[in-house]
Ligand SMILES: Cc1ncc(COP(=O)(O)OP(=O)(O)O)c(N)n1
């Protein structure tokens with residue numbers, strides 16, 4: 001399995017409808033504070049867009065709705081794991097990504113054989129209050145050395161300029177929220193991310209048929 005190197009996170013199906021068709025191939029729906037019916041409506045709408053565009057959709061937190069609605073991927077943090085039925089997630093054939101911030105969390109995550117591990121916040125984030133301030137890219141290299149082939153996601157304060165350093169340190173994928181959603185031109189910013197994170201197409205030399 002290979003994940004796209006660019007992994008934006010949005011808080012509504014409307015954002016997904018707006019930006020995923022630009023070429024995003026891996027996306028997370030991360031909704032906070034909504035009722036169950038709203039969550040399910042949003043997941044269904046996001047799923048429809050992603051089916052159309054061939055994009056891998058990851059559902060944050062709402063594992064039961066994700067199972068019920070036939071989703072392929074779930075992301076859970078450490079607190080989410082306290083309440084989640086990971087056996088039911090696995091029995092439904094759903095892939096699981098897990099957040100980690102320190103070694104104890106990494107051990108707990110790896111025991112669940114995750115389909116990816118996220119480490120953050122690599123840089124300070126303005127999205128949410130966290131007890132961790134800034135982990136630094138060096139910690140990505142430590143995680144890389146410990147998790148074998150498990151895909152590693154860098155998250156927290158990531159920008160296009162910072163992405164190369166995260167990949168160089170061992171991240172497979174870079175995730176971003178506010179660098180896109182708070183940008184004055186989110187469409188242009190997504191295109192810039194796609195350009196920066198996709199391997200260049202093999203160019204046909206001019207004059208060749
Ligand atoms: C790719 C990715 N990494 C980390 C998180 C954070 O998950 P969690 O710690 O459960 O916090 P919330 O996002 O639920 O506030 C994530 N969502 N995605």
Ligand SMILES: Cc1nc(C(=O)O)sc1CCOP(=O)(O)O
Pocket residue numbers: 099100118119120121122124125126127128155156157158175176177178179
């Ligand atoms: C949702 C989330 N989880 C993090 C973690 O470290 O687990 S950091 C983060 C916020 C990422 O947003 P931005 O790209 O705007 O900094």
Ligand SMILES: [Mg+2]
Pocket residue numbers: 060061075076077080
């Ligand atoms: Mg969570």
